[in-house]
Amino acid sequence: MKISVIGTGYVGLIQGTVLADFGHEVLCMDTDNDKIKDLQAGSIPFYEPGVQSLLHKNISANKISFTSDIKQATEHGDILFIAVGTPSEEDGSADVQQVLKAASEIGSLMNGNKVIVIKSTVPIGTGRRVADLIRSKLTERRVEFHIDFVSNPEFLREGNALQDMLRPTRVIIGTDNRDIVPLMNKLYSFYESSEVPFVITDIETAEMIKYASNAFLAVKISFINEIALIAEKAGANVLEIAAAMGMDERISPHFLQAGPGYGGSCFPKDTKAFAYTARSMGEMTYVIQAAIDANEKQKLRMVDKITAALSSDGNLHGKTIAVLGLSFKPETDDIREAPSIDIISNLIRKGAIIRAYCPGAMTQAQRRLKEVTSSVTYAKDEIDCAAGADALVIMTEWKQFLHMDLEQIRYRMSGNVLLDLRNILVRRPEVRRLFDYRPIGLK
């Protein structure tokens, strides 16, 4: 099939690459010329395991190409995926301007019948707005072309994107026209399991499934973070609590890892956008709003926890803190809404000197942190990062930190406090001998 992807960011590029790999002729379009030039040269603007080599393979096989010309992209595909960004506005609402612009251009340039599939996470009602906008452009142009509209939200996780794309837990098809379902089945026939359930529903329900899923996961994380706080005060163990809770299949063991708060380009943005949608309908989302507030509080609690380990009066002047892991999660270079940014900024405000190291997101973090502070020193690895530090903070659970040389780290530090905000070193027998070890939610 001929497929165009409008918006070649994270989701668009991975979707396009996988579809190309399964034999479709894919043209990816983006308004960012520099990005397109880089992609044409085979260079991807983010780190995601496996994507670069899969892309090279499909560029060489002429299965995927790139353009910044929306006319070319609109004309190429029988199926047009919209995967542009939907960032947060100041008031928490989702800014859908990129989506509406793409839709308007598609309507103005369409040269035949098309299937329009929205991958972007959009507020309830946006899909119908997009379909109406395209149809109104066709009416203005007095052309008889027909569109079928599908809301097909994406559930991949960064760092695990290819696997999630090949083995999704479910596929949501939101449409007014169920005749389109066989085409969507055929398009996604590459799934590694024939068991992948397809949920066929209306457009609004599809849009809401995406928000409800992300909001639920955010609630689950904020919930376990709260349990961790109380466990720590009570002398209980959050790891054992989470494991035992998870044995009940109604609860499930996933997404019960306490940490410094959820980050990334989606949970913070989507929970706020959903709460905004509810408010605009005259309703309050008490549970989701609590998860949002708790997540903000969680980052501040981490600042308090680090401060308390180093100072009795809340002053961190002259204290050096080594921070390991800056991305919002491991195996990605994404630092959007990473808890590290807020936590580091607050520690600096209290007078701390920060040394930082991240296996995958150094450049991105440097760029982002430069907007808030110029006083962070960047180290070349975890050992270098520890040099002269009063405390070491594990912010993100990159695999290499699991096996790092703790003797060396301790030797390089001037203090002995180790704050493990991801509980990844709990099972290392030497950790408590070497350090004043402070995990999260347990002694």
Ligand SMILES: NC(=O)C1=CN([C@@H]2O[C@H](COP(=O)(O)OP(=O)(O)OC[C@H]3O[C@@H](n4cnc5c(N)ncnc54)[C@H](O)[C@@H]3O)[C@@H](O)[C@H]2O)C=CC1
């Ligand atoms: N990043 C993720 O892990 C996931 C993201 N999503 C959703 O997918 C959507 C896209 O997310 P990302 O790929 O992370 O965003 P992104 O910001 O990486 O990419 C968006 C791309 O769209 C381009 N663009 C903007 N306006 C355009 C236009 N009118 N025509 C063509 N291109 C245009 C931008 O230049 C950018 O390259 C968002 O709604 C997000 O919530 C859903 C699931 C997972």
Ligand SMILES: O=C(O)[C@H]1O[C@H](OP(=O)(O)OP(=O)(O)OC[C@H]2O[C@@H](n3ccc(=O)[nH]c3=O)[C@H](O)[C@@H]2O)[C@H](O)[C@@H](O)[C@@H]1O
């Ligand atoms: O809509 C999206 O963009 C995506 O958002 C999340 O994916 P992602 O943000 O890539 O990463 P997650 O693995 O969900 O982690 C999000 C944040 O929650 C934190 N987290 C996760 C799990 C956990 O148990 N504890 C915890 O603190 C992570 O450290 C991270 O900061 C969802 O998991 C995807 O299904 C969804 O498609």
